[in-house]
Amino acid sequence: MDYLDHLEAEAIYILREVAGQFEKPALLFSGGKDSITLVHLAIKAFRPGKFPFPLVHIDTGHNFQETIDYRDWLIEQTGEKLIVGHVQDSIDAGKVVEQKGKNASRNALQTVTLLDTIEKNGFDACIGGARRDEEKARAKERIFSVRDEFGQWDPKRQRPELWNIFNGKIQKGENVRVFPISNWTELDVWNYIKRENIALPSIYFSHERDVVFRNGQWMAAHPVLQIDDQDIVEHKSVRFRTVGDMTCTAAVDSKAVELDDIIEEIKASTVSERGARMDDKVSEAAMEERKKQGYF
Numbered sequence: 001m002d003y004l005d006h007l008e009a010e011a012i013y014i015l016r017e018v019a020g021q022f023e024k025p026a027l028l029f030s031g032g033k034d035s036i037t038l039v040h041l042a043i044k045a046f047r048p049g050k051f052p053f054p055l056v057h058i059d060t061g062h063n064f065q066e067t068i069d070y071r072d073w074l075i076e077q078t079g080e081k082l083i084v085g086h087v088q089d090s091i092d093a094g095k096v097v098e099q100k101g102k103n104a105s106r107n108a109l110q111t112v113t114l115l116d117t118i119e120k121n122g123f124d125a126c127i128g129g130a131r132r133d134e135e136k137a138r139a140k141e142r143i144f145s146v147r148d149e150f151g152q153w154d155p156k157r158q159r160p161e162l163w164n165i166f167n168g169k170i171q172k173g174e175n176v177r178v179f180p181i182s183n184w185t186e187l188d189v190w191n192y193i194k195r196e197n198i199a200l201p202s203i204y205f206s207h208e209r210d211v212v213f214r215n216g217q218w219m220a221a222h223p224v225l226q227i228d229d230q231d232i233v234e235h236k237s238v239r240f241r242t243v244g245d246m247t248c249t250a251a252v253d254s255k256a257v258e259l260d261d262i263i264e265e266i267k268a269s270t271v272s273e274r275g276a277r278m279d280d281k282v283s284e285a286a287m288e289e290r291k292k293q294g295y296f
Contacts, residue, residue, distance in 0.1 A: 004192050011038075011180040012045045013164065014143060015127070018053075018178050019046070021168035022125040025053040025178075026083070026118075031067035032243040033200055034129030034181060037189055039074065040198050041180065053127070054081035058114050060106040060245045061088045062224045067243055070201040085117035102226050103215070105247035115151040118175060125168065125176045133185045134272065143182050149173030186241075186273050187266050194259045204262070206239045206254045217250030241266075241273040 015038075018025050027042065029035045042051050057071060075082045087109050090096045095116070096109045118126065132139045142158050144166045159167050168176055181189070193200065210221035212231045219225055221233045224246055238251035239262075256262045 004188070004195060007181070007184055007188060008041065008044070008192070010164075010183065011041045014166070014178065014180040015042055015045045017166050017168070018125050018127060021166075022176070024122050025125040025127060026056045026121070026123045027051070027053050027127040028114075028129075029055040029057050029071065029082075030129070030243065031057070031063070031071045031201060032129065033189055033193065033204060034131065036070075036074070036198060036200060037181060037192060038127060038129050039078065039080075040196060043078070051080050054083050056083045056085065056117060056121075056123075056126070058085045058110045058117065059087065060110060061086065062106050062246045064201070064203055064220070064240075064243065064246055064249075066201045066203045070199075083117065083121065085113045087113045089113070090116065102228070103247075104226065105245060107245040107248045110245075111151075118151065123175060124170065125178055127178045127180065129181060130177075130179045131184050131186070131189075132182050138182075141177075141179065141182070143179050144168055145177040145179070146170060147175050147177060151175070153177075187263065190259065190263050190266060194263065201243065203240045203243065206237050206257045206261075208235060209238055209251065210234070211236050211238060211251060218252070219250055220246055222246055 027035070027038060029039070039055070046052065055075070059068075071082070087096070087106050090109060090113045091098050096112050098109070099105060130138050130141070132141075140155050140158075141153070142161050144159065144161065145153060146157070146159065147153055149171075170176060184192075192198075210233050211218040212221050212225065212227060212233055213219075214225070214231070218236065218238055221227060221231075227233070236253065237255060239254040239256060240249060240251050242249060254265060256265050
């Protein structure tokens, strides 16, 4: 078997374990390559039947339009159920306060919207596309990661995972975050996308876009970035290695228009894909602190 076959088989096994162990699971869908790969794996795991879970998207209102268009196209193609939680609703309800200033972002506000969406729908397991190679806090986390009744993660209360035995037993109010591609690398994902011919949003490939250089990164020039006279808008050939809120996701200089070009780019890169996420640069433990609060 090819190594991608082993990774695929493990992920499918985990998805089926979720379906077997939990009453109301959900698949967290961001519109990024990892969650798109999860949908592809779910098709292999459960077709010709329907998925035993809906897709859940937490919409900040500041997402790339290409991502939203792709999400709607994918739902139309698969016929699966989509639940959308809106950060704007959390703001309107006074549950979160929108940041002010030039570097304001709604990215951190997603946690409250996500926890409310989980509680409202009674989800006991949420499948996500996080991988251990992305960031050191994610490297600590188990494939079945238990969250308490407040949606919080305690790295000191993780369960052992021996071989392929996953313990999904939880108390009332708790839920589990499940990461079927936890053992994959960024390069594994791209090689799998190439092998399986998986369609992706166009922003993953090199394209011409207006950008501004801010905090050492190329950011998409858009009104949500609060562009002022000090910002110099340039027109460049860029692509995005990771997809998130426009206010915290940076582009990279790139001429990669084909999958082979992207794979070669990643092989040569000395910076992880999370290096283009401004939200991870807040502090050394930025991701871990967000996970403890209930982040994806």
